[in-house]
Amino acid sequence: MSSLLAHDTGTGSPPDRGDPRTVRLLTPDGVRQTSGEYAARVADLDDAALLGLYTDMVVIRRIDQEATALQRQGELALWPPLLGQEAAQIGSARALEHDDFVFSSYREHGVAWVRGATTAELCRVWRGIAVAGWDPYRIGMATPQVIIGAQTLHATGYAIGAKYDGAASAVVSYFGDGATSEGDTSEAMVFAVTYGAPVVFFCQNNQWAISEPVGLQAPTGIAARAAGFGLPSVTVDGNDVLAVLAVTREALERARAGEGPSFIEAVTYRMGPHTTADDPTRYRTADEVEAWKAKDPVARLAAYLRGTGALTDDVDAEVAATAQRAAAALRADCTALGEPDGESIFDDVYAEPHPVLEAQRTRFLAYREGFEEER
Amino acid sequence: MIREFRLPDLGEGLTESELVAWRVAEGDTVELGQIIAEVETAKAMVELPSPHTGVVERLHAEPGTTVQVGETLLAFRVDDPEGDDAPPPNLVGYGAVAESGRRRRRQGAPAVDGGTTVLEQTSEPEPEPAPEPVAVVEHRTLAAPPVRMLAARLGVRLDELHGSGPHGLVTREDVERAAAGAQPTAEAAPSASPAIEADEERVPVRGVRKATADAMIRSAQVPQVTMFLPVDVTPTLELLDRLKEDRAFREVRVTFLAAVARALCLALRRHRAVNARWDGDSIVRRRAVHLGIAVATPRGLLVPVLRDAGELDLAGLADGLAALTSTARDGRTAPADLAGSTITITNVGVFGVEGGTPLLNAGEGAILAVGAVARRPWEHDGGIALRDVVTLSLTIDHRVLDGEQGALFLAEIGRLLADPARAFTA
Numbered sequence: 152m153s154s155l156l157a158h159d160t161g162t163g164s165p166p167d168r169g170d171p172r173t174v175r176l177l178t179p180d181g182v183r184q185t186s187g188e189y190a191a192r193v194a195d196l197d198d199a200a201l202l203g204l205y206t207d208m209v210v211i212r213r214i215d216q217e218a219t220a221l222q223r224q225g226e227l228a229l230w231p232p233l234l235g236q237e238a239a240q241i242g243s244a245r246a247l248e249h250d251d252f253v254f255s256s257y258r259e260h261g262v263a264w265v266r267g268a269t270t271a272e273l274c275r276v277w278r279g280i281a282v283a284g285w286d287p288y289r290i291g292m293a294t295p296q297v298i299i300g301a302q303t304l305h306a307t308g309y310a311i312g313a314k315y316d317g318a319a320s321a322v323v324s325y326f327g328d329g330a331t332s333e334g335d336t337s338e339a340m341v342f343a344v345t346y347g348a349p350v351v352f353f354c355q356n357n358q359w360a361i362s363e364p365v366g367l368q369a370p371t372g373i374a375a376r377a378a379g380f381g382l383p384s385v386t387v388d389g390n391d392v393l394a395v396l397a398v399t400r401e402a403l404e405r406a407r408a409g410e411g412p413s414f415i416e417a418v419t420y421r422m423g424p425h426t427t428a429d430d431p432t433r434y435r436t437a438d439e440v441e442a443w444k445a446k447d448p449v450a451r452l453a454a455y456l457r458g459t460g461a462l463t464d465d466v467d468a469e470v471a472a473t474a475q476r477a478a479a480a481l482r483a484d485c486t487a488l489g490e491p492d493g494e495s496i497f498d499d500v501y502a503e504p505h506p507v508l509e510a511q512r513t514r515f516l517a518y519r520e521g522f523e524e525e526r
Numbered sequence: 527m528i529r530e531f532r533l534p535d536l537g538e539g540l541t542e543s544e545l546v547a548w549r550v551a552e553g554d555t556v557e558l559g560q561i562i563a564e565v566e567t568a569k570a571m572v573e574l575p576s577p578h579t580g581v582v583e584r585l586h587a588e589p590g591t592t593v594q595v596g597e598t599l600l601a602f603r604v605d606d607p608e609g610d611d612a613p614p615p616n617l618v619g620y621g622a623v624a625e626s627g628r629r630r631r632r633q634g635a636p637a638v639d640g641g642t643t644v645l646e647q648t649s650e651p652e653p654e655p656a657p658e659p660v661a662v663v664e665h666r667t668l669a670a671p672p673v674r675m676l677a678a679r680l681g682v683r684l685d686e687l688h689g690s691g692p693h694g695l696v697t698r699e700d701v702e703r704a705a706a707g708a709q710p711t712a713e714a715a716p717s718a719s720p721a722i723e724a725d726e727e728r729v730p731v732r733g734v735r736k737a738t739a740d741a742m743i744r745s746a747q748v749p750q751v752t753m754f755l756p757v758d759v760t761p762t763l764e765l766l767d768r769l770k771e772d773r774a775f776r777e778v779r780v781t782f783l784a785a786v787a788r789a790l791c792l793a794l795r796r797h798r799a800v801n802a803r804w805d806g807d808s809i810v811r812r813r814a815v816h817l818g819i820a821v822a823t824p825r826g827l828l829v830p831v832l833r834d835a836g837e838l839d840l841a842g843l844a845d846g847l848a849a850l851t852s853t854a855r856d857g858r859t860a861p862a863d864l865a866g867s868t869i870t871i872t873n874v875g876v877f878g879v880e881g882g883t884p885l886l887n888a889g890e891g892a893i894l895a896v897g898a899v900a901r902r903p904w905e906h907d908g909g910i911a912l913r914d915v916v917t918l919s920l921t922i923d924h925r926v927l928d929g930e931q932g933a934l935f936l937a938e939i940g941r942l943l944a945d946p947a948r949a950f951t952a
Contacts, residue, residue, distance in 0.1 A: 220559050220575040225534025225619025278618050428537040430570030482558075 173418065174398055175388040179446045181454025183393070192397040198461040204245060204392050205456060206470050208237040208449050211261040213474035217481050218260075218274060222427040226485055228279045231258045235390075235422030238448030239355045240325075241265060242395030243417070246403055247323065252313075253292040254306035255325040256299070258355075262325060266290040270477060271484035280491050282499070300326055300333030303352065307339040310348035310412070321406035322350040323399075329360025331376055332368050340380040340412070349406035351399065352382070352414045355389060357421035362434040377414035389417030390448035420446070493519065529578055529602045533593045534619025537569040542594045545587045546571065554582045562600070565593075580604035596620045669696040680705035680862055698861075699737055705865040706741070707803075707889035734826030744888040748804070752883040752921040753933055757940040758904050760914045765946050775841060783873050784844035785943065786896050786918075790871065791815055791836045791843075792952040793938040800935045801868050802891040804925045818867030818887055819847060821854040829887055830854045831867040875899060881917035891926040894939070895919040916943075 176184045176193065184190050196204075215233050222230040233240065240261030247253070247266070255262055260273055267290040275281040276295075283294040296302035306324030313320050330336050331354060343350050356373050358365050369376065377384035383405075387398045395417055402413035420443040424431050431440075456462035497512040536543055546564040550556055556576045563574040580602040587593050587600075667684040669677065673696060677684050682704045689696035731739060762785050769775045794801050794815055802811040815836035818829040830853065832838075832846045853859050870887040873896045881897035897917035904913035918940060922932040942948050 217559070222619070223534070223536060223572060223574050224577040225532070225617030226577075228535075228618050229538060280618075424570065426538075427572075428569055430572075432571070 173386045173388055174394045175391050176393040176397060177388075177391045177451055177455055179390075179451050181451050181456075181458060183455055189394060189397040189401075192400050193393050196393070196396075198456075198459070201452070201456060202461060202466065202470075204241060204396070205449070205452050205462065206473060207241045207245070207261070207265060208392065208452065209470050210474045210477045211241065211264050212237055212449060213478045214264070214270065214273065214481050215260060217478035218277070218485075219423070219427060221274070221482065221485055222277070226482075227274060227277045227427075229426055229428060230277050231426045232421075232423035233258050233260050235420045235443065235448070236355055236357055237261055238392035238452070239389035239395055239417040239419045242392040243323065243325075243353055243399040243415075246396055246399035247291075248320070248403075249291065250318070250320040251291060251403070252306075252309055252320060252322050253325065254302040254309065254322065255292065255295050256302060256327060256330070257295045257297050258327070259295065259325050263290070263292060263295075266292045268292070269484070270481040271488060274481060274485045275488060278485060278488055280488055282496075298335075300330035300335040300339075302326065303330070303336045303339035304342075306350050306352075307343045307346075307348050307412075310343065310350035310406075311346045314346065314349055314409075319407055320349070321403045322348075323353050323403075324350060325353050325355065327360065328354060328356040328358065328365040328369065328373055329363065330354070331373055332360075337380070340377070340382055340414070343412035344381045347409070347411040349409070350412045351402040351406060352377070352412065353399070354414070354416045356416050356418050357389075358419075359421055359425070359431070359435065361425045361429065362431075364435075372416070374414065374416035377416075380414075382412055382414045384414035384416065386416045386418060389419030390446050390451065392448060392452055419448070527604060527606050528583055529580070529604050529606070530598045531577055531600055531602065532596050532617070532620065533565075533599045534617055535595050536565065536567050536572050536619070540567050540569065540595065542592050543567045544592050545589050545599070547589050548585055549573075550576075550582050550585075552582050552585055556580065556582060556602070574599075576602075578602045578604045667696055668694055669701075673698050673701055676861060677701045677704075680865065699733070702861050702864065703737060703740060705861065707865070734823075734828065738827050741888055742885055745885040748886055748888065749924045750886050750921050751924050751929060751932070752919055753929065753936060754881060755918045755920075755936050755940045757916055757918060757943050758906070758913045759899060759916050759943045762943045762946050763899070763914050769840075778841045778844045779848065780840060780844040781847070782899060782916075783871070783896065784840060784847055785946070786873075786894070786939070787817060787819075787832075787835065787843045787847065787871060788840050788949075789939045789942040789946075790869070790894060791817070791838075792942055792949055793935055794836065794869070795952060796938060797931065797935040799931055800892050800922070800927060802926050803868070803889050804891070804923055809926050812868045814868070816866055816868045818870035818890070819850055820870060820872035820887075821851050823855045823857065825857055828854045828859060828864060829867060829870060830859045830863050831865065833866070869893070871896065875916065881919045883919060884921045886921055886923055890923070892920060892922045892932065892935070894936075895921075918943075 174189050176190055185194070212234065218227060218230045219232050221227045236258070240259055244253070244262040244265035253259075253262055253266060263273060263285070268285050272285040274284075276284045285292070285294075287293045293302065293305060296305070303324045303326055306322045310322040313322065324339070326336065336352075340352060342348070343352070354373055356365055360368065365373070372386070374384040374386040385398050385401075387394050389395060398415055402415055405411065405413050421431075422440065422443065453462060453467070494512065494516065497508055497515070500508055533543060535541075543565045544567075546566050548563050550560075550562045556562060556579065558577070558579045559575045561573045562576045562582070565572055565574055581604075583601040583603045585600045586598045593599060667687065668689060668691075669684055674684065676698060677696070680701060682701050684696055684701075687696050687700055687704055688694065690700050691697045759782070763782065766780055766782065766785060769780050798811060798813075801813075801815055802809050814834055817832045817835035819832060820827060820829050830850045832843070832850055835843060835846070838846060850859075850863075853863075867887060867890065869890055870884075870893045872884050872893060874882050874884075875896050875898035878898050880900070882895050884893045884895040886893050895918070897919070899914050899916045901912050902915045903910050904915055906913055918936060920932055920936040922929075942952070
């Protein structure tokens, strides 16, 4: 007997609700829809651009795999894998301009990669040797937020500031389905609407807030929540890189035109564990994972590009080699990262000298001086 | 050369894992990333990818056994130009290990003059009696950030205040009081209130009521004297009536209070000594006239200040007073506008009383009370006529001024109001 409510089964949403309102331009079999409003928004993509999206997705999947291995080998303390969410991240990040700004959660390695983070920058924090992976102002992306949903407030604040500055930049805040149950996220949306802030709330609904199925937290669906805040929202097939690109372009256009914030729910699936310290087999079924595997974001774009002739075996081998080089670079960069001087922990806490912190630094240095080599 | 691989912490804070199965055997050639073992932690079953490309030299653990984090799991034979003598790295995944080569000096660390910090005692106890750590606790005045900001704006030094809040917390009222030139006083700890009768009501004293009470107590410590002067102000009222018709005053409503303020400012030009305050062993005279106006508001008595009132003409004074009083009644007066007056007017007449003995606004030399204007039979042009009469009363700080100076000043105000044309001569 089938169940109507997803959470009755204790699992996430069914892989495909067949909801006609969900924006989709590429079916799981790789058939592309070329008519309609959203199709028109990505009609400009030529083969090179499409292959670019494909390469990004393959590369970040390989980087993600290597980082997971590095954690298993003791080189990283922790890693939150993005496997399965490549299209949601690459498609949305590719819609951004240079002067836009991203406030993300901790799983958005693909977004950081597109924004220009290096392999070393991707893994520094997870190796436990730095408090921030990169210079946020260089790549237009804040340090990933570990506190669930807190970055939505930062994004709204930044966007309000951008509006007051008269800047053309838009802001994207990435968060997961679990974050929509956080007070911070609600507040961020309230203030974004109140101030007409140029911010896009981009929710990657990967079905699981660690072990909590989305159907339990949001039985009416995530995108429906946005309406209560007065936010226009759209549900998109998050494993369809073209559809994700199209809806993100639309939302950013709205933001830049002064039409205020938007909400995007990208329906996707976390194929791997929540982090390397999690075992998803304890809370979800193999059938569910298999069903989502059939909707793989990378495979579907590959199928389409093979159909058009853009992706030949030679090109694919080239892409794979690029990905392998990125993985090798990640491994080499990661293991070459030196230990930071303990004193550096005091460096970037305040922009200006702070007497209390200076006193702590002095005390720390004196403590360290107190060690001597054993004779 | 041989590379050993020690078991890392595969979760977050795990100390051991169970080896479930080997996927390789001794002598097998493995690629970097190839799965070599299945391991079960307290959190998850995980596959271990090989950290090297090479040959499996030795498996150090049996399936089914528990391996501690940091213990050698297996060894590889690899081609590595770096040689054999490289020590096995302490991987991130092993967590912090005890450093064997270094230890804490027994004599402890040298003291550091951090100004306000005291070095903590080192972990190893001293064999001889250790000197007691000197508690050099920097006294940092407690205050909430907005109060600190207010203090900075009003130029009040927090470290000179004794806060009335818990643990000496400096409150907004403390700062405002200090800014008004008052001596801050530490509040007595709230004592248990005695019981009250059934028909009594106890009203907690706080906010403006409390500030007023404190100000009045400070005022009561000043030796002060009050003098009275009834004045026929009919000519001034006639002047105000004429001004109403004047196009130049169309936008302004010139009140009688504004006229009194104008008269006071003009009188101060000849009696500068009145615009002064007692300051310990000296008297401080002010050139600028900052006119305090006592205003009854829903919150209580406030004395907002009209700055440089001496520079204003009649219309300017009327404008300023109207703005000041309406702002105060709306409760929107900025704290800075409640401090710094040099002389004060209180208009008790608006409540219909003939006059009173105002108490000095502490830190000032004089305060003028204006009674109600009433039609009274009065001597006029050698006969008796109904005239508009008001009683002015002036209280002075007798340390700053003598009765003569106060009387002459009050009389000058009276003359100007009785005959506003005298302003010509001012």
